[in-house]
Amino acid sequence: MEITLRVNGVPRKADVDPRMSLLDLLRERLGLIGAKKGCDHGQCGACTVLIDGRRANSCLALAVAVDDRDITTVEGLADGDELHPLQAAFIEHDAFQCGYCTPGQLCSAEGMLGEPGPSAITEDLLTDPGLTPDEIRERMSGNLCRCGAYVNIVTAIGEVAR
Known part of the structure; x- marks a missing residue:
């Protein structure tokens, strides 16, 4: 099936199998490898992207279901060379260790x-x-960090929220 979607503001067309996940489309076909394949069951949050501004596990979303939708990946958060405020706060507060879950x-x-x-x-x-x-902890509970950087993640998000 051919679908059209906007990824990080750029219109894209793709021929996809009806069973292909949005995560596989992003990583394998579009070369956007920020969203990670962690559990592939929607349990860890490593693949979280924004679909029309709402967070979603891209491993559970079918690519055909996002036809004509806006997708934002971690690659689309920054404005050119200027980091998104959350990215800057994560760096400032050391809110990651291995970085796998960070996107x-x-x-x-x-x-x-x-x-x-x-x-x-x-x-x-x-x-x-x-x-x-x-x-913040409750609302972010769907995103797991194996390194345990939660304290700094919450601090960084809290700073941006203020």
Whole structure:
């Protein structure tokens, strides 16, 4: 099937098998290797990208399902040579060690910052809880870091959220 999508603002066309994942399309056909294949089951978040501004596990999304949609990968977060504020904060706060999960963490954080409303741990559903460290941890819980850099990840996201 032929699909058309916009990846990091650039229109792209691709012939894909209906069973191909968005992750495989990005990595194998489009050469965008920022999103990582971690578990390939939607459990680790290493493959997180933004689909129309909302975070999604690209290993679970079929490429045919993103026809005519906007996809943002970690490669599309920066503005030329100017780092995205989250990227700069991750560097400043040493929010990574091996770096394997970092692209997914960054895309997930960018999507999370735009998500309104309460989370599963919000006590008062009628008030905005703000992005406290506990709220950030809850909202980022779908992104795993084998190195355990969570403290610095939460600090970096919190800085950008303020």
